[in-house]
Amino acid sequence: MIQHFTQHDIEQLEQRQRARFINSLSGFKSANLVATKDVQGVTNLAMISSVFHIGANPALVGMIIRPDTVPRDTLSNIKSSKEYTINHVSSLIWQQAHQTSARYDADVSEFEQVGLDEEYIEGVHAPFVAQSQLKFSLNLREIIELKINGTVMVIGEVEHVLVPASSVQSDGYIDIEALDTVAISGLDGYHTTQHLGRLSYAKTDKPVTLLCVDGAPYEG
Amino acid sequence: MIQHFTQHDIEQLEQRQRARFINSLSGFKSANLVATKDVQGVTNLAMISSVFHIGANPALVGMIIRPDTVPRDTLSNIKSSKEYTINHVSSLIWQQAHQTSARYDADVSEFEQVGLDEEYIEGVHAPFVAQSQLKFSLNLREIIELKINGTVMVIGEVEHVLVPASSVQSDGYIDIEALDTVAISGLDGYHTTQHLGRLSYAKTDKPVTLLCVDGAPYEG
Numbered sequence: 001m002i003q004h005f006t007q008h009d010i011e012q013l014e015q016r017q018r019a020r021f022i023n024s025l026s027g028f029k030s031a032n033l034v035a036t037k038d039v040q041g042v043t044n045l046a047m048i049s050s051v052f053h054i055g056a057n058p059a060l061v062g063m064i065i066r067p068d069t070v071p072r073d074t075l076s077n078i079k080s081s082k083e084y085t086i087n088h089v090s091s092l093i094w095q096q097a098h099q100t101s102a103r104y105d106a107d108v109s110e111f112e113q114v115g116l117d118e119e120y121i122e123g124v125h126a127p128f129v130a131q132s133q134l135k136f137s138l139n140l141r142e143i144i145e146l147k148i149n150g151t152v153m154v155i156g157e158v159e160h161v162l163v164p165a166s167s168v169q170s171d172g173y174i175d176i177e178a179l180d181t182v183a184i185s186g187l188d189g190y191h192t193t194q195h196l197g198r199l200s201y202a203k204t205d206k207p208v209t210l211l212c213v214d215g216a217p218y219e220g
Numbered sequence: 221m222i223q224h225f226t227q228h229d230i231e232q233l234e235q236r237q238r239a240r241f242i243n244s245l246s247g248f249k250s251a252n253l254v255a256t257k258d259v260q261g262v263t264n265l266a267m268i269s270s271v272f273h274i275g276a277n278p279a280l281v282g283m284i285i286r287p288d289t290v291p292r293d294t295l296s297n298i299k300s301s302k303e304y305t306i307n308h309v310s311s312l313i314w315q316q317a318h319q320t321s322a323r324y325d326a327d328v329s330e331f332e333q334v335g336l337d338e339e340y341i342e343g344v345h346a347p348f349v350a351q352s353q354l355k356f357s358l359n360l361r362e363i364i365e366l367k368i369n370g371t372v373m374v375i376g377e378v379e380h381v382l383v384p385a386s387s388v389q390s391d392g393y394i395d396i397e398a399l400d401t402v403a404i405s406g407l408d409g410y411h412t413t414q415h416l417g418r419l420s421y422a423k424t425d426k427p428v429t430l431l432c433v434d435g436a437p438y439e440g
Contacts, residue, residue, distance in 0.1 A: 001384065001385045001386070002382055002383070002384055002385070003382075003383055003384070003385040003388065004341070004380065004381070004382055005380070005381040005382075005383070006379070006380055007279075007377075007378070007379050007380070010279055010378065010381070013392060014392075015277070016391070016392070017391055017392035018276050018277060018279075018392060019276040019277075019392070020391055020392035020393045020394075020435075021276075021388070021392040021393070021394060022273065022275075022276040022277075022279045022378065023273050023276065024392075024393060024394035024396055025273070025279075025281060025306075025354070025356055025378065025381065025394070026250050026252075026271045026272055026273045026281055026306075027250030027251060027252055027271060027308055027396065027401055027403070028248050028249070028250050028251075028396070028401065028402075028403035028413065029248070029250065029272070029273070030246050030247030030248050030249065031247060031248075032246075032247055049273075050272050050273060051246045051247060052246055052249070052270050052272050052284065053242065053243050053245070053246045053249070053269075053270060053284070054284055054366065054368075054369065054371060055242075055286075055368075055369040055371060056238050056239040056241075056242040056243065057235070057238060057239075057242075058368075058369065059227075059230055059238075059242045059245075060368060060369055061245060061246055062284075064272065064273070064274055064282070066275075086245075086246075088247055091416060094416060094419075095419065095427075095428055098419045098422055098428050099422050099427065099428050100422070101422045102422035102423050102424040103424060104424050113424070121224070134245070136245055141368060142366075142368055144364065144366075146274065146362075146364075146375070148274075148275075148278075148280060148361060148362055148375060149274065149275040149278065149280055151274060151275060153373075155366070155368060157227075158227070158230065158242065158245065159226070159227050160224065160225070160226055160227070161224070161225040161230070161245065162222050162223075162224055162225075163222065163223055163225070164221065164222060164223070165221045165222070165223040166221070168223065168241070171236070171237055171240055172233060172234075172236070172237030172238060172239070172240035172241040172244075173240045173241070173244060173405075173406045173407075173408075173409065174240075174241060174244035174245070174405075174406065175405075175409075176244055176247065176248070176405050176406075177405065177409075177411060181247055181248065182248075182416065183247070183248035183403050183411075183413060185393075185394075185395075185396050185397065185413075186393045186394065186396075186418075187393075188393075188418045188419045188420070188421070188431065189393065189395075189397075189415060189417075189418045190415070190416040190417060190418070190419065191397060191403075191413035191414060191415050191416060192413065192414050192416060193248065193403060193405075193411035193412065193413050193414070194411060194412050194413070194414060195409060195410070195411050196311060196314060196402065196410040196411060196412060197409075197410060198406075198408045198409045198410070199314075199315065199318045199408050199410065200408070201408070202318055202319050202320070202321045202322035203322050204322040204323060204324050204333070207315075207319065208315055208318050208319050211408065215240075
């Protein structure tokens, strides 16, 4: 049976219930740990499910941060250091990743609290998550305050990408399923994936076809 | 072996290769069909992988549109009608959904071209996708031009939600995996999911625990 929720019905939901419901609507979300360091050298790690692609040239990635909840240290560190890393969450670290959303004090490092390790590369001040299988650093490009509800959109430009060579196909596609990256549903659901396939670039005059590894047409 | 791509390496990638690579970085993406109707009554349907949650109260959902690619009709229809629907893509319609990204003329309805059916409810001018298992209508609230790369962020407020009653748990969580919603990787990879579980709200003084159906603690 299809249930029809009107705006009025949604407003009647209890606050946490409404948060779970509305957070389920957009579909599957990315699961990333955002890592930063403050001016005192304290590192910070926050689970963020709103990282999204903005453009490939320049390489821009966006995320939504709600300043009044846990990633507030993340936002102030990004503002001061202009730099952060985004680290994919795998099924080996999903519970630790979720635990970073607890309200730890600003002088406490979530890395230590949840048992994940910091990793550094030359030229990047912000830590990477050692246990993450795909990670990249960004330079802050823009912060846009969304007056409509007080959230903040952070846009960064990709600077360094660390990824297992075996997962990068020759046409540029990265097999994030093979890397065991997980997806999120709602506020707290975690999922691994099973691929249906890759599809060819759509043309008006022919049906889409399945691609095999490296973006070549699938033969039989 | 971990491969390190610098900003210089990324700039050296061929244009389509770079697009596939950068589109893979953000993690899994939502798979949605955005449906609109123009002033002449021609319907439009576009696959969009950048729908994301902005807030639950008011219920706000965002998406990134690149005006110079296929969703251009979507954007102009949203601007004129102030209304659109977002429809989850399942493993039954993923190939038809992908096909909507072909460059059909503005006077052609993608519904007809790819073989999906329009569905209407009272009070909503924009069509829903009949075959979609979770769908909602939105009123346009804000259009923000991202000068950094010429893309546009569209923010809408959720008005009507149509969802199978059996998938809505008593705590508000919608089991979108049970609904067969798919996830996207890169530009053209499609995936079904397998749940790892739901996790309790994180607290600093105790480890997270698995939740079972309806958000209750998992017993053994």
